[in-house]
Amino acid sequence: MTTFKELKEKEREARRNLIISAAQRLFSEKDFRKVTAREIAKEAGVSSGTIYRYYKNMDELFIDIFLSHASEINRLIEEELAASKPLSIHRYCELHVHYLNENMTFYQMMSHFMLGGGLPSETSLKMDPIMRTWMNNLERILIRSGFREDTRIASHAIFASLNGLMISYAKYPGRSLEEIKKHTLKLAKTIADRFC
Amino acid sequence: MTTFKELKEKEREARRNLIISAAQRLFSEKDFRKVTAREIAKEAGVSSGTIYRYYKNMDELFIDIFLSHASEINRLIEEELAASKPLSIHRYCELHVHYLNENMTFYQMMSHFMLGGGLPSETSLKMDPIMRTWMNNLERILIRSGFREDTRIASHAIFASLNGLMISYAKYPGRSLEEIKKHTLKLAKTIADRFC
Amino acid sequence: MTTFKELKEKEREARRNLIISAAQRLFSEKDFRKVTAREIAKEAGVSSGTIYRYYKNMDELFIDIFLSHASEINRLIEEELAASKPLSIHRYCELHVHYLNENMTFYQMMSHFMLGGGLPSETSLKMDPIMRTWMNNLERILIRSGFREDTRIASHAIFASLNGLMISYAKYPGRSLEEIKKHTLKLAKTIADRFC
Amino acid sequence: MTTFKELKEKEREARRNLIISAAQRLFSEKDFRKVTAREIAKEAGVSSGTIYRYYKNMDELFIDIFLSHASEINRLIEEELAASKPLSIHRYCELHVHYLNENMTFYQMMSHFMLGGGLPSETSLKMDPIMRTWMNNLERILIRSGFREDTRIASHAIFASLNGLMISYAKYPGRSLEEIKKHTLKLAKTIADRFC
DNA sequence: AATGAATGAGGGTTCATTCAT
DNA sequence: GATGAATGAACCCTCATTCAT
Numbered sequence: 163m164t165t166f167k168e169l170k171e172k173e174r175e176a177r178r179n180l181i182i183s184a185a186q187r188l189f190s191e192k193d194f195r196k197v198t199a200r201e202i203a204k205e206a207g208v209s210s211g212t213i214y215r216y217y218k219n220m221d222e223l224f225i226d227i228f229l230s231h232a233s234e235i236n237r238l239i240e241e242e243l244a245a246s247k248p249l250s251i252h253r254y255c256e257l258h259v260h261y262l263n264e265n266m267t268f269y270q271m272m273s274h275f276m277l278g279g280g281l282p283s284e285t286s287l288k289m290d291p292i293m294r295t296w297m298n299n300l301e302r303i304l305i306r307s308g309f310r311e312d313t314r315i316a317s318h319a320i321f322a323s324l325n326g327l328m329i330s331y332a333k334y335p336g337r338s339l340e341e342i343k344k345h346t347l348k349l350a351k352t353i354a355d356r357f358c
Numbered sequence: 359m360t361t362f363k364e365l366k367e368k369e370r371e372a373r374r375n376l377i378i379s380a381a382q383r384l385f386s387e388k389d390f391r392k393v394t395a396r397e398i399a400k401e402a403g404v405s406s407g408t409i410y411r412y413y414k415n416m417d418e419l420f421i422d423i424f425l426s427h428a429s430e431i432n433r434l435i436e437e438e439l440a441a442s443k444p445l446s447i448h449r450y451c452e453l454h455v456h457y458l459n460e461n462m463t464f465y466q467m468m469s470h471f472m473l474g475g476g477l478p479s480e481t482s483l484k485m486d487p488i489m490r491t492w493m494n495n496l497e498r499i500l501i502r503s504g505f506r507e508d509t510r511i512a513s514h515a516i517f518a519s520l521n522g523l524m525i526s527y528a529k530y531p532g533r534s535l536e537e538i539k540k541h542t543l544k545l546a547k548t549i550a551d552r553f554c
Numbered sequence: 555m556t557t558f559k560e561l562k563e564k565e566r567e568a569r570r571n572l573i574i575s576a577a578q579r580l581f582s583e584k585d586f587r588k589v590t591a592r593e594i595a596k597e598a599g600v601s602s603g604t605i606y607r608y609y610k611n612m613d614e615l616f617i618d619i620f621l622s623h624a625s626e627i628n629r630l631i632e633e634e635l636a637a638s639k640p641l642s643i644h645r646y647c648e649l650h651v652h653y654l655n656e657n658m659t660f661y662q663m664m665s666h667f668m669l670g671g672g673l674p675s676e677t678s679l680k681m682d683p684i685m686r687t688w689m690n691n692l693e694r695i696l697i698r699s700g701f702r703e704d705t706r707i708a709s710h711a712i713f714a715s716l717n718g719l720m721i722s723y724a725k726y727p728g729r730s731l732e733e734i735k736k737h738t739l740k741l742a743k744t745i746a747d748r749f750c
Numbered sequence: 751m752t753t754f755k756e757l758k759e760k761e762r763e764a765r766r767n768l769i770i771s772a773a774q775r776l777f778s779e780k781d782f783r784k785v786t787a788r789e790i791a792k793e794a795g796v797s798s799g800t801i802y803r804y805y806k807n808m809d810e811l812f813i814d815i816f817l818s819h820a821s822e823i824n825r826l827i828e829e830e831l832a833a834s835k836p837l838s839i840h841r842y843c844e845l846h847v848h849y850l851n852e853n854m855t856f857y858q859m860m861s862h863f864m865l866g867g868g869l870p871s872e873t874s875l876k877m878d879p880i881m882r883t884w885m886n887n888l889e890r891i892l893i894r895s896g897f898r899e900d901t902r903i904a905s906h907a908i909f910a911s912l913n914g915l916m917i918s919y920a921k922y923p924g925r926s927l928e929e930i931k932k933h934t935l936k937l938a939k940t941i942a943d944r945f946c
Numbered sequence: 947a948a949t950g951a952a953t954g955a956g957g958g959t960t961c962a963t964t965c966a967t
Numbered sequence: 968g969a970t971g972a973a974t975g976a977a978c979c980c981t982c983a984t985t986c987a988t
Contacts, residue, residue, distance in 0.1 A: 173972095174972090177972090177973095193473075193474050195474075198956080198957070198958080199957085199958060199959080200956090200957090200958090208973075208974090209973065209974045209975055210958090210959085210974090210975070211959085211960080211961085211973070211974055211975060211976095212972080212973055212974075212975095213959095214958090214959065214960080215972065215973075219958075219959075220958070220959095269473070270473045272525075273469045273473055273525050276525055276526065276528070276529055277465070277466050277469055277525060277528065277529060278389060278391075278529075283531070286531045312548070315544065315545065315548055316548060318526070318527070318541075318545055319519070319523075319545045319548045319549055319552075321526060322519065322522040322523045322525070322526040322527065322545060323515070323518065323519030323522050323523075323549065324522065325522040325525055325526055326518040326519050326520065326521040326522020326523065326525065326526075327515075327518045327519075327522065329468070329469055329472055329473060329518070329521055329522065329525055330472065330514070330517060330518035330521055330522075331514070331518065332472070332473065333472055333473060333474075335477070335479065335482040335486075336482075345514075348511065349511065349514055349515045349518060352508070352511055352512060352515040353515055353519065356515075356552040356553060357552060370947095394981085394982060394983080395982070395983060395984080396950095396982075396983090399950090404948080404949085405948060405949040405950050406949085406950065406982095406983090406984090407948065407949055407950060407951095407984085407985080407986085408947085408948055408949070408950095409983095409984095410983090410984070410985080411947070411948075415983075415984080416983065416984095566968095585866060587866075590960085590961060590962080591961070591962060591963080592961075592962090592971095595971090600969080600970085601969065601970045601971050602961095602962090602963090602970085602971065603963085603964080603965085603969065603970055603971060603972095604968085604969055604970070604971095605962095605963095606962090606963070606964080607968070607969075611962075611963080612962065612963090661865070662865050664917070665861045665865055665917055668917055668918065668920070668921055669781075669854075669857070669858050669861055669917060669920065669921060670781050670783075670921075673923070675923065678923040678924070682923075704940070707936065707937065707940055708940060710918070710919070710933075710937055711911070711915075711937045711940040711941055711944075713918060714911065714914040714915045714917070714918035714919065714937060715907070715910065715911030715914050715915075715941065716914065717914040717917055717918055718910040718911050718912065718913040718914020718915065718917065718918075719907075719910045719911075719914065721860075721861050721864055721865060721910070721913055721914065721917055722864065722906070722909060722910035722913055722914075723906070723910065724864070724865065725864055725865060725866075727871070727874045737906075740903065741903065741906055741907045741910060744900070744903055744904060744907045745907055745911065748907075748944040748945060749944060758951095761951095762951090765951090765952095786977080786978070786979080787978085787979060787980080788977095788978090788979090791954095796952075796953090797952065797953045797954055798953090798954070798979090798980085799952070799953055799954060799955095799980085799981080799982085800951080800952055800953075800954095801980095802979090802980065802981080803951065803952075807979075807980075808979070808980095
């Protein structure tokens with residue numbers, strides 16, 4: 163009996179992933195704000211109504227993807243943290259910017275949601291612990307690196323600065339993805355230098 | 359004859375300003391992405407068709423406003439630069455963040471266009487000299503402050519970091535505008551400290 | 555064997571009642587046209603698919619409820635008729651309007667189906683004997699009250715008039731349910747007076 | 751100048767009528783609740799967006815049609831009233847039922863809006879004076895016919911009864927329109943008799 | 947040059963109904 | 968027989984843009 167439920171649950175999860183990955187495939191092709199429910203459904207090979215069995219509305223889908231990215235980056239950081247060797251600020255900045263470079267959508271969403279406001283407070287509630295974990299991890303790294311004063315403020319500053327790199331240079335016209343990556347990583351290093 | 363043309367041109371310019379300032383008035387009330395062409399036309403006291411005699415499409419209007427903001431910030435910086443007293447990095451950061459705080463729309467647009475990509479290259483061409491001037495001014499300030507190496511990179515890093523502050527904290531849920539302003543200015547100071 | 559079938563039949567009947575009463579509970583909360591199949595299923599504690607094992611479509615469910623109301627009112631009238639004391643026209647009108655006041659849904663459905671047309675003739679067949687019984691009962695009351703001529707026509711007129719009271723005044727804006735009830739009963743009395 | 755505005759106004763009115771009459775044509779073919787915006791637009795030979803230049807939403811269109819019917823019936827009654835000869839209750843009832851027979855949609859709408867509730871109060875405000883005029887005219891007829899007591903109540907009773915005739919018999923299954931008309935007029939006469 | 951009515955593609959979303967399990 | 972996830976047509980409505988005046 164439990165097995166049956168589990169199976170159902172698994173199937174549900176599988177289909178949800180179908181939708182998510184279809185969405186992400188589309189997001190890599192164009193601005194996520196321009197991707198429609200119907201397109202995602204088609205790409206996922208389901209009917210458009212099905213999306214609404216998994217998400218109350220499109221915003222929820224977007225937020226789900228956003229949060230799964232945020233969780234993933236937290237996991238990556240924690241993995242590195244766990245791997246005994248101390249995680250330097252430099253390494254953190256590299257990781258952060260690398261992740262954003264590889265996941266433009268995440269960055270676009272962060273920008274969109276953070277600036278758009280108007281999110282149901284329920285969403286903020288879901289977002290809050292994940293963002294807080296992220297910040298806590300960053301702060302821990304700072305402390306381990308010898309930082310003593312205003313570690314929270316410094317965390318905020320680094321976090322914001324790295325995000326700012328992307329908003330400012332991720333779509334620099336006339337530059338290839340490779341060049342952009344190189345440039346942003348270089349800037350990330352500059353910032354890391356400054357915070358050491 | 360020339361005078362006649364000039365007059366026409368002036369009228370045209372006047373009407374264009376009517377539209378711009380109407381748009382800005384609306385943007386201060388709500389997210390610029392939610393403001394419609396008709397609303398702007400009504401606020402400006404012109405017909406909606408008229409907007410299209412001045413701008414090929416809405417994006418162009420948005421970009422024009424964006425650029426006029428960028429020009430304004432350049433003017434402000436240059437004014438301070440001209441006022442003999444050396445402009446410190448701290449003062450620059452304060453100015454930059456202060457301006458963004460007072461002009462949310464500018465910031466939202468920067469985020470929107472820089473991330474959205476897909477801008478016609480013609481637009482990039484218009485944007486380029488203004489952004490370059492901005493960056494030049496910032497670099498000049500760094501040099502005057504005693505910076506010697508990698509001044510271009512450092513300019514980029516500071517520029518991006520300050521923008522990042524806003525994207526990350528401008529709409530922090532549960533904080534008043536006053537608190538946000540205070541927080542972002544504090545973070546701006548932290549960044550400035552690091553670049554001294 | 556028969557017992558087994560009977561049992562099955564009873565179970566079927568039980569479930570059907572589950573659905574009906576769930577629907578009625580919802581109808582008392584909001585306009586029946588706004589109640590969805592899923593809502594009814596959920597309220598009844600069955601799956602939405604199950605509804606379709608008992609009813610070919612939602613209209614059939616609505617009609618079934620409508621008819622059960624009609625049966626109920628027939629039963630009420632017959633109870634009063636059976637209770638020896640002659641049932642006056644006044645009493646009938648009161649009863650009729652009282653019932654409609656207490657069962658808005660019935661009234662709304664009557665209006666909906668009678669005006670909507672397009673009912674499958676099969677439905678009309680089910681409806682016919684019940685409506686006829688209703689009318690017969692009313693006619694009997696008229697006759698017992700001393701009516702002699704055109705008793706059928708008079709029955710129709712009274713029946714229609716009483717229904718009309720509700721359509722016209724059941725939702726009179728700005729009036730409380732209590733006031734509406736009082737007003738419609740007063741009008742019912744007026745009509746009864748006229749038919750004596 | 752005035753002429754120009756008038757012309758524009760006339761054109762606007764003409765197109766509005768185009769929409770209204772297209773809608774009414776469709777209403778005569780099927781239940782007005784089933785007629786969609788697109789259908790009306792197509793029938794009227796305009797785009798679907800155009801409807802929304804004339805009506806805020808579909809409800810407003812329906813209400814407009816409803817109110818224009820109500821105005822029309824008022825006008826008809828007043829014409830007869832003005833034609834010197836006293837307007838008997840019989841003639842009124844005949845007129846009322848005749849009009850409803852010829853304009854089923856009006857009747858369906860009256861039923862729909864009166865039962866549906868949930869109309870914006872603004873609508874009730876528009877409806878109120880027209881319905882009041884209707885009732886006043888009816889009351890005046892009663893008074894002229896020699897009625898003395900409770901004339902308002904009697905007006906309500908007659909009004910509601912006549913409406914009830916239609917709800918109850920307008921779509922009587924198996925009857926032709928002609929038969930229905932005959933039957934409802936006969937019932938109307940019965941009611942009129944009773945109120946003399 | 948300015949107007950603003952008309953356009954119509956396209957958006958998100960709903961929900962009665964079906965059907966594989 | 969019961970389930971309930973999936974369906975997908977259909978809904979209302981918006982709004983950037985066009986173009987006849």
